[in-house]
Amino acid sequence: MKATLYGSALSLYTGRARSYLIKAGIDYLEDIPNTPHFANNVLPKAGGRQSMPTLELPDGTVIRDGAAIIDHFEAASQNGFSPTSPKQRIVSLLFDVIGAEGLLRPAMHYRWNFAEENLKFLEFHFESMMPDRPDRKEKGVAAANRMRSAAVGFGVVPTTMAMVETLYMELMEKLNKHFSVHPYLLGGKPCIGDFGIMAPLYGHLGRDPAPLALMQRKAIRLFRWVERMNRPDADIGEFESTEESYLEGDQIPDTLLEVLKHIAIDFMPETSAAAQSINAWLDEQTDLAANTQVMRGVGNCEFELRGTHISALAQPYRFYLLKRVQDAFKDLDAVAQAEVQSLLTACNMSGLLNIKINREIGRQKNLEVWI
Numbered sequence: 379m380k381a382t383l384y385g386s387a388l389s390l391y392t393g394r395a396r397s398y399l400i401k402a403g404i405d406y407l408e409d410i411p412n413t414p415h416f417a418n419n420v421l422p423k424a425g426g427r428q429s430m431p432t433l434e435l436p437d438g439t440v441i442r443d444g445a446a447i448i449d450h451f452e453a454a455s456q457n458g459f460s461p462t463s464p465k466q467r468i469v470s471l472l473f474d475v476i477g478a479e480g481l482l483r484p485a486m487h488y489r490w491n492f493a494e495e496n497l498k499f500l501e502f503h504f505e506s507m508m509p510d511r512p513d514r515k516e517k518g519v520a521a522a523n524r525m526r527s528a529a530v531g532f533g534v535v536p537t538t539m540a541m542v543e544t545l546y547m548e549l550m551e552k553l554n555k556h557f558s559v560h561p562y563l564l565g566g567k568p569c570i571g572d573f574g575i576m577a578p579l580y581g582h583l584g585r586d587p588a589p590l591a592l593m594q595r596k597a598i599r600l601f602r603w604v605e606r607m608n609r610p611d612a613d614i615g616e617f618e619s620t621e622e623s624y625l626e627g628d629q630i631p632d633t634l635l636e637v638l639k640h641i642a643i644d645f646m647p648e649t650s651a652a653a654q655s656i657n658a659w660l661d662e663q664t665d666l667a668a669n670t671q672v673m674r675g676v677g678n679c680e681f682e683l684r685g686t687h688i689s690a691l692a693q694p695y696r697f698y699l700l701k702r703v704q705d706a707f708k709d710l711d712a713v714a715q716a717e718v719q720s721l722l723t724a725c726n727m728s729g730l731l732n733i734k735i736n737r738e739i740g741r742q743k744n745l746e747v748w749i
Contacts, residue, residue, distance in 0.1 A: 379436035384411040384420065386430055388503040390485060393581035394477065395431040395444040397607045398573045402451055402458065406433075412509050425671075425745035442744040445478070445699065448573060459569055463628035464714035465721055466564050469638075471703045472730075473563060473571025477578060479696040480645045484546035484589075485582035486529035487539060492588035499587050531675065533690035541686045545644060546583075547596070552640050554597035556633035561606060561614040563634060565625040568607065576607050630721060638725035644683060646726065648690060649700070649733050651679035655692035656735045672698075672739055672746040698739040698746055704731050 383399065383406050385392030399406050411420070411428060423440035424432050432442045433450075441447050452460055461467045489496060504525075505518030534542060562568045563575075583589040584604040593601045606613040612622050625631070659676045660666070675691035682688070707718060722728050738749040 381406040381436060382434045383408045384416055384430065384432040384434070386410060386503065386507055388500065388581065388585065389430040390577045390581035391429075391444045391478070392431040393585075394573050394577035395433065395447045397568075397576045397580070398444075398448050398451065398459070400608060400610050401568055401573075402455065403610060404451060410507050412507060423744065425743050427671075427745060440744065443746075444577070445474070446741065446744075448570065452570075459567070459573070461564060461569055461624050463624070464710050465628045465630050465718055466569070466624055467706055468703060468718050468721075469630055469634070470564065470569040470571040471699075471706055472638075472727075473569075474574030475696065475699040475703060476641055476645060477571070477574030477576065478699055479693060480641060480648075481549075481575070481578040481583075482532045483534055483538075483542050483644070483690075484549075485578040486532045487534045487542045488546070488589035488592070489582045489586050490526045490529045491534065491539065492586075495588035495591070496586050531678075531691040533688040538683075538686055538688060541684055545640075545684075549637070549640055550593065550597040550600055552633070552637045553603075554600045556631065556637055557599040557603045559633055560625075560631060561603070561612070561617050561620055564630075566612065566614060566617070566620040566622045567624060569624065572607060576604070580604050580607065628717075635721075635725055638727065642726040646730065647681040647683060648679065648688070649696065649730070651681035652690075652692040652696060653733050653735055655679040656694055656697070659692070660736050666737075666748055668749060669742055669747045672748060694735065694739060695746060697735045700730075700733070701738070704734070707731055 381399075381404060383392070383396060385396065385408065396408070398404075409416070411430065411432065419438075420432060420434050420440050421428060423438075424442040427442065429442060431444050431447060432440060433447045434440050441450055448459075452458065461470050489500070500522055501518060504522040505515050507521070508514045508517045511517075556563075560566075563572050579600070584593055584601065593604070602616070614620050614622070655678065656676055672694050674695070675693050677692055678689045679692040680687070680689050707715060710718065719728070719731075722730060739746050740749045741747065
């Protein structure tokens with residue numbers, strides 16, 4: 379029997395889990411979460427929360443959330459896509475956070491603000507996710523409209539669109555340069571960070587018509603990485619001398635440092651502002667019981683980005699993933715910690731290890747909960 383991945387072709391986070399299953403050689407089928415079996419057998423085991431991706435294993439075990447799906451198989455495979463050297467491990471985990479939480483503005487902007495190129499494509503997919511009933515089209519349009527409205531919550535409004543586009547064009551240029559030299563982030567095989575950034579760079583930006591055309595025109599090597607991440611083989615023919623392994627000597631390429639420096643422009647101020655907003659909210663929750671489900675957002679955070687004011691949803695899940703980076707740093711010896719700290723300083727992320735929320739997030743019964 380095969381595992382079943384419940385998700386959608388246009389789902390940002392399904393793209394992350396799907397890529398991992400492909401690269402890990404996991405035998406699976408993919409289905410849309412709108413079937414009676416999903417409602418009756420899968421959803422109750424997923425904590426009652428319908429989100430994508432959700433995986434059902436052949437023995438009936440259900441795993442909700444892309445990070446948890448990858449964790450499950452990494453544990454079973456002795457961390458096959460998790461670098462063990464200090465700097466590479468931290469960078470891999472950091473890109474996982476960036477992919478899940480740090481590139482949502484361009485992902486939402488290029489999906490929802492290019493109606494002429496994207497709308498029919500998106501309407502088809504949203505309709506396809508609905509049960510085959512007479513009101514299927516109407517329900518699909520309604521679901522698409524809800525997601526379009528949600529884009530505003532990530533800080534995509536008319537006053538920010540030009541800045542979002544400029545930052546994304548610069549990011550594509552830097553990623554394209556990196557993938558001109560290396561097939562994956564850290565050498566000849568993908569790491570957890572590759573799967574992390576696959577979420578936005580395939581699910582929205584490498585598949586929706588408008589951003590896909592942009593990537594194919596402006597960043598061919600980046601587009602090739604997207605293709606490569608959806609293939610079971612290494613697909614590194616244009617890198618004939620590259621071995622299917624991480625770079626030796628815990629090396630972080632200069633091209634990747636430039637990518638991180640650029641990401642820091644947006645990621646650092648938003649992470650700091652989100653932590654402040656979430657901590658202020660936590661201070662007000664005097665009766666927040668342990669094991670209460672964590673909401674997607676708890677109000678907005680405000681910050682400046684290249685002279686532009688941003689108001690975006692403050693998302694606790696960012697800090698659930700960021701704590702993995704911080705915990706991995708704690709496990710290092712003093713010498714390795716100094717090397718990692720020097721690396722983060724060079725990327726303008728020196729304060730990242732100290733940005734925390736005042737209450738930890740864990741998982742219980744397939745849900746993120748306040749501990």
